Amino acid sequence: MGSTTVTGDHAIVNDLGLHARPASKLVALANKFSCEVFIAKGETEVNGKSILGVLMLACPKGGTIRLRCVGEDAQEAHDAIAELIRGGFGES
Amino acid sequence: MTSKQPVDEGEPAPEARAGEALSVILVGHGDTASALLTAARDICPHGLEDVHAVDAGSGDCAALSERMGALMESVPDHHDMLLIVDIVGSSPWRRCVNSTMDRRAAIVLGGLSISMLLKLAMVDRRGMDAKSVADACAGSAKRAIVVSNVSAEG
Numbered sequence: 001m002g003s004t005t006v007t008g009d010h011a012i013v014n015d016l017g018l019h020a021r022p023a024s025k026l027v028a029l030a031n032k033f034s035c036e037v038f039i040a041k042g043e044t045e046v047n048g049k050s051i052l053g054v055l056m057l058a059c060p061k062g063g064t065i066r067l068r069c070v071g072e073d074a075q076e077a078h079d080a081i082a083e084l085i086r087g088g089f090g091e092s
Numbered sequence: 093m094t095s096k097q098p099v100d101e102g103e104p105a106p107e108a109r110a111g112e113a114l115s116v117i118l119v120g121h122g123d124t125a126s127a128l129l130t131a132a133r134d135i136c137p138h139g140l141e142d143v144h145a146v147d148a149g150s151g152d153c154a155a156l157s158e159r160m161g162a163l164m165e166s167v168p169d170h171h172d173m174l175l176i177v178d179i180v181g182s183s184p185w186r187r188c189v190n191s192t193m194d195r196r197a198a199i200v201l202g203g204l205s206i207s208m209l210l211k212l213a214m215v216d217r218r219g220m221d222a223k224s225v226a227d228a229c230a231g232s233a234k235r236a237i238v239v240s241n242v243s244a245e246g
Contacts, residue, residue, distance in 0.1 A: 020135040020210075027214060028138075051136070051210050052232050 004035075006078040007068045014088035017060040020051075022089035027051045029084055035071025037081070048081070114217055114225060115167040116143045119160070119188055120178035120204055123147045132209035139213030148184045156184060160191050172222040173198040176208060176229065201226040207236035 012018055018026075030037040030048045037048030041063060046053030048067070059065055065085075069077040118125040125145035133140050144163060148156050167173055173195055175188040180202030192198035199222040201208075211232035217225055 024136045024210075028136075031214075051214055052207060052236055056235075056238070 003071050004074040005068065005070045006074040007066065008078060008082060009064050009066050010082055010085045012059050012061055012063050012065065012085065014091040015061055016091065017063065018054065018057060018065070020055060022091065023051050023054040025089050026054055026081060026084060029081055030077065033069070033071070033073045033077035033080075035069045035074045035077050037077060038068040038070070040066040040068065113168075113170060114172045114174060114220065114222055116174045116176065116212065116225075117163060117188075118143065118145045118176050118204055118209075119148060119184045120145075121148050121182065121184065122150065124178055125204065128204060128206055128209060132206055132213060135206075136210060136213035140209065143209075143212065153183060153187070156187055157191075160187055164191050164195075169196065174201065174222040174225055175199070176201045176204045176226075178202075178204040197222055199223050199226045201230060203230070203233055205233050205236070207233045 014022065016022075026039075027049055038045050039048040039054055039057060040046070041057040041059050044057060045066075045068075046056060048054060057065065067078060067081055067085075069075075069081075071077075118129055120128065124147070126147050129140065129143060129145040146156070146159050146163060164173075173192060175192065175198070177185045177188050177200060179185060185200065185202060188200045192200060208229040211229045212225070215225065215228050220228075
């Protein structure tokens with residue numbers, strides 16, 4: 001039985017980009033799911049369950065990240081994280 | 093062709109952390125220990141509740157020894173202990189090393205930074221000994237050091 005992979009591109013909409021607090025929220029959310037979560041910006045892909053990895057992307061407002069979830073609950077993880085990103089991580 | 097590799101192993105869910113037998117104490121010159129802990133808690137609201145900070149202040153060694161002694165006494169003997177100090181070889185570092193000499197399992201880690209504290213907040217410390225946690229924090233801090241030539245990169 002193969003594992004599910006869900007991929008999507010998402011724009012960062014909050015003013016300060018993917019800075020520390022949003023990264024913390026993203027990683028905390030990603031860790032609630034059993035699937036693997038990867039975030040890519042350009043050619044660099046990092047573990048979406050690592051706050052340092054996510055911060056290393058240094059993604060500004062207007063930048064696009066590719067979210068890739070692999071595993072049993074990949075769809076749920078992708079949708080939840082995409083919603084968090086779309087909502088600007090609760091920031092303006 | 094570009095190969096994509098995760099740069100970190102990630103952290104298990106912080107909310108899964110409970111009942112760990114590891115005490116973590118931060119020690120820094122001036123008020124760096126408490127300031128870094130406050131900043132890290134601002135970024136990661138959960139996961140650092142059980143971490144203590146000891147500010148060395150402006151060099152009063154007797155006062156620092158007293159504060160360290162009181163804190164060490166409050167840590168049960170069966171707990172592993174991880175002390176993270178800002179500068180290796182400094183007097184706070186020496187105090188930490190001396191204070192932990194008679195403890196069963198204690199690790200002193202130098203180079204206290206906010207990257208270490210974010211790792212500490214996110215890692216599931218259950219079942220990890222002080223050395224493993226220290227290694228995870230040290231690895232995270234090393235990876236966080238990046239020299240970026242912004243003007244050249246455009």
